[in-house]
Amino acid sequence: MLSSRVPRDYTPNPLAVLLQEKRAAGRPILDLTVTNPTSVGLPTLSVRALAAIADPEGARYEPDPRGRREAREAIAAYYAARGTPAGGIDPARIFLTASTSEAYAHLFRLLCDPEDEVLVPRPSYPLLAPLARLEGTHLRQYRLAYDGRWALDLDSLEAAIGPKTRAVVLIEPNNPTGSCLSPTERAAVESICAERGITIISDEVFGDFPWPPRPEVLPSWSDERRVATFVLGGISKLCGLPQMKLGWIAASGPEGAMRDALSGLEWIADLFLSVGTPVQVALPRLLEERAGFQSAVRERIDANLTILRGPAGKRGARSPAEDDDPPFLLLEGEGGWSAVLRFMRPAAAAGSESVAEWALRSRDVLLHPGHFYDLPGEDDVVVSLLTPPAQMAEAALRIRDGWR
Known part of the structure; x- marks a missing residue:
């Protein structure tokens, strides 16, 4: 009765079963996996932002497949403020979506016939696979390798x-590695895509959250490109407002390729018209007020990285001799809300179970397994660096003490 695109097996994995058992028993869990910015004590909507959402203009319905012009101009101004060269992004090349997930779906529909392929990094966010499957698109992976820093394996690409x-x-920065391509890697990718006629999709939702001591702004593909390029963004991460449901696609590239792509994307967007008017009306104000949220997030990222590089762990670029047998290594990244920890040796208590299962069972600490x-x-x-x-700090100490 159901299509093959829908999963058949919804059996929870062992970690989820263990978590259910712990919570049913009333055990307090130190959850280090929460990336919902509205549930971890970060700044929320101001009175002025709430007033913008309640603007009477939001009661009008004047559908535009690309989204309200004033909202797109505010996004273009955001990119200009980030330093996008060549006059910034033309608002006519921006399309509003209800989420980054919808942006991916639109682009898979635009670019791929059934059974066509899109290349994605490994590691990367697990949501990409089901999104592609729903659109009949096949994913193939290219490798990111870690050796003191994450690097693109061009041969695998x-x-x-x-x-x-x-x-x-x-994905710039990548989720979960926090890595960005180097200038040399970016140039190589663009050359490969130009030679083969391949489109670039750059997911930059975490681009405003560099890890210190890096510059305020991470690299972007939003400037004029040699190949058709689509940059994804949204206020879920940029402003900490996932509940507002607004993302976007910003397109750049050669005029000929863009003409057909923009027409096709407009046709697809017109079928859905999924972004509510109130949030479109409020978007200029929401973007203006992003600084307070972003400052709080950066402070939290800095504090958590300091903890993870402290006595319980060590930095990926340092020598193991600098620490006294720490339980894990922080794999260094450049930005984003997540961090990868590589445990240095098996815990005697862990046996055959995964590190994440051991941490939850014996230390009441919830981690996401790397697989x-x-x-x-x-x-x-x-x-999650939003923790x-x-x-x-408490979780790191529990892990260190239990790992000995």
């Missing part, structure tokens, strides 16, 4: 390209 490859997805993201190490885990620092 070129090997993954086939006759049905339509696009390469870049959720296709991380290479058996003992890799992922933590309140006191909670992160």
